[in-house]
Amino acid sequence: MRSIFLFLIVIVVFLLVMAVIRGRQQKKFEQQLAQKKTQKNAQGNEKMVCCEICQTYLPESQALCVEDKCFCSKKHLQQFVDNE
Ligand SMILES: [Zn+2]
Incomplete structure (x- = not known):
């Protein structure tokens, strides 16, 4: 019973880590896109x-x-x- 519980914790932690990594990549990408757009708009x-x-x-x-x-x-x- 205890090993199943541990196994579930490992899965939950793994999923959380994956979600954080994905969120960070998405944010970085969006920031880069926004930066590019503002640079272009600033050119007039x-x-x-x-x-x-x-x-x-x-x-x-x-x-x-x-x-x-x-x-x-x-x-x-x-x-x-x-x-x-
Ligand atoms: Zn065309």
């Missing part, structure tokens, strides 16, 4: 970028950019990746 005149697939122009903060290529949507990013 926002750079316009062109979607590699449909040639639509949109503000860089709304575009999905990978290296020097930008896309208007996830769909077009995926389309580009598939064509590579």
Whole structure:
């Protein structure tokens, strides 16, 4: 009986540790995203970028950019990746 109790405690502790680690990673990621956005907004005149697939122009903060290529949507990013 005691070993089952110990086993349960180990599982609960493990799950808690995993939850904390995940929460931290998420927070870090969100902070980085927020920082990037504020940096871009602080620049004032926002750079316009062109979607590699449909040639639509949109503000860089709304575009999905990978290296020097930008896309208007996830769909077009995926389309580009598939064509590579
Ligand atoms: Zn597009």
